[in-house]
Amino acid sequence: SQQLGTVLTSRVSQYACQRRTTLDNRNKIFTDAFEVLVEHLEFSDSKGPCLAFKRAASVLKSLPSTLRHLGDADGLPCLGEHCRDVLEEIFECGKCSRVEDLMCNEKFRTMKLFTSVFGVGPKTAEKWYHRGLRTLQEVVSQPNVHLNKMQRAGLLYYRDISRGISRAEADAVGRIIAETMHCISPSATMTLTGGFRRGKAFGHDVDYILSTPESGAEEALLLRVIDRLRYQGILLYCDYQESTFDKERIPCRRFEAMDHFPKCFLILKLDAMTVEDGGLQNNPEDQRGWRAVRVDLVAPPADRYAYTLLGWTGSTQFERDLRRFARLERGMLLDNHALYDRNKSILLPAKTEEDIFAHLGLEYIEPWQRNA
Ligand code: TTP
Ligand code: MN
Ligand code: MN
Numbered sequence: 539s540q541q542l543g544t545v546l547t548s549r550v551s552q553y554a555c556q557r558r559t560t561l562d563n564r565n566k567i568f569t570d571a572f573e574v575l576v577e578h579l580e581f582s583d584s585k586g587p588c589l590a591f592k593r594a595a596s597v598l599k600s601l602p603s604t605l606r607h608l609g610d611a612d613g614l615p616c617l618g619e620h621c622r623d624v625l626e627e628i629f630e631c632g633k634c635s636r637v638e639d640l641m642c643n644e645k646f647r648t649m650k651l652f653t654s655v656f657g658v659g660p661k662t663a664e665k666w667y668h669r670g671l672r673t674l675q676e677v678v679s680q681p682n683v684h685l686n687k688m689q690r691a692g693l694l695y696y697r698d699i700s701r702g703i704s705r706a707e708a709d710a711v712g713r714i715i716a717e718t719m720h721c722i723s724p725s726a727t728m729t730l731t732g733g734f735r736r737g738k739a740f741g742h743d744v745d746y747i748l749s750t751p752e753s754g755a756e757e758a759l760l761l762r763v764i765d766r767l768r769y770q771g772i773l774l775y776c777d778y779q780e781s782t783f784d785k786e787r788i789p790c791r792r793f794e795a796m797d798h799f800p801k802c803f804l805i806l807k808l809d810a811m812t813v814e815d816g817g818l819q820n821n822p823e824d825q826r827g828w829r830a831v832r833v834d835l836v837a838p839p840a841d842r843y844a845y846t847l848l849g850w851t852g853s854t855q856f857e858r859d860l861r862r863f864a865r866l867e868r869g870m871l872l873d874n875h876a877l878y879d880r881n882k883s884i885l886l887p888a889k890t891e892e893d894i895f896a897h898l899g900l901e902y903i904e905p906w907q908r909n910a
């Protein structure tokens with residue numbers, strides 16, 4: 539096991555963008571525990587320690603084998619005292635008492651339930667909890683709980699949306715959108731991104747980039763796609779975010795999950811007939827013949843396609859570390875729109891993701907190796 543330690547820890551970078559992390563997580567017992575602690579901290583708005591647990595989980599996900607005892611963690615980056623305490627407890631008892639406590643804590647369980655609704659963040663969940671609400675049924679039947687449009691849709695389609703989307707369902711969604719888009723613009727293209735591009739078998743939504751070679755036409759394209767989906771009667775919900783993109787803007791230092799491209803967050807009605815083989819991920823007693831699916835579409839200008847693809851492929855931890863690496867190791871600023879070289883004071887053009895990795899002096903990491 540002395541040797542195992544050496545194999546595990548040799549050359550493990552502190553940056554997720556210098557690690558290859560597949561979906562084959564050999565340390566799930568530890569990373570699941572860290573992820574519960576992360577969730578708890580996110581509910582209580584403690585960013586600092588939260589990031590430490592996220593980084594620790596991400597390092598463990600990249601390892602080729604399971605940690606056997608605490609000594610195996612020696613020399614691994616991002617595993618500070620708090621993280622090692624958690625590992626130690628799991629080695630000794632098979633579980634972490636703080637995690638066990640949280641899992642049966644009423645507040646934590648309720649916060650988890652409420653934030654699992656599309657459009658509900660920790661603030662709203664907290665408000666509902668303090669009003670004494672404990673179930674979604676109670677939320678829906680309370681006359682004086684104000685719900686915005688997104689939350690109403692989130693609750694209305696909760697059963698469907700909380701059920702995972704299969705790859706076959708994602709592909710069916712892709713065919714519908716591609717067909718719709720090609721009616722409008724035959725030269726437009728569509729790229730699957732997000733978790734499915736990283737090879738996941740299930741997702742909580744489907745993410746697509748729409749792209750047109752005609753510069754400046756992307757926003758109109760997206761609006762027309764939405765119009766046609768509505769006309770087909772399959773648009774159950776649409777939150778359209780218009781472009782606030784400025785091509786001169788330099789990426790900012792702080793990590794921003796949202797970008798400035800025109801985009802929409804949709805709920806679409808997916809007909810069972812359009813899904814190949816597997817059919818719908820519905821309950822057996824569900825005889826509707828359709829389900830609701832969450833779909834995100836983003837339409838960047840053609841010259842920013844590569845940056846958008848890299849940004850939307852994720853994982854979020856991979857993106858965070860790409861930007862941190864760029865800033866701290868290369869003196870560059872990266873986001874979904876651009877890469878800025880602060881030494882040369884220029885924005886670096888990129889046609890492909892490979893171009894961006896090359897600008898950063900990083901080995902190329904395949905999408906399925908970005909599950910950090
Ligand atoms: P998500 O769809 O939230 O996550 P995911 O596809 O990795 O996993 P899941 O199966 O749960 O859907 O986000 C996908 C990526 O898109 C993520 O890396 C963050 C990125 N993103 C942006 O970069 N800008 C945005 O404005 C939004 C909404 C997402
Ligand atoms: Mn997704
Ligand atoms: Mn999400």
Ligand code: MN
Nearest residue numbers: 732743745834
């Ligand atoms: Mn998404």
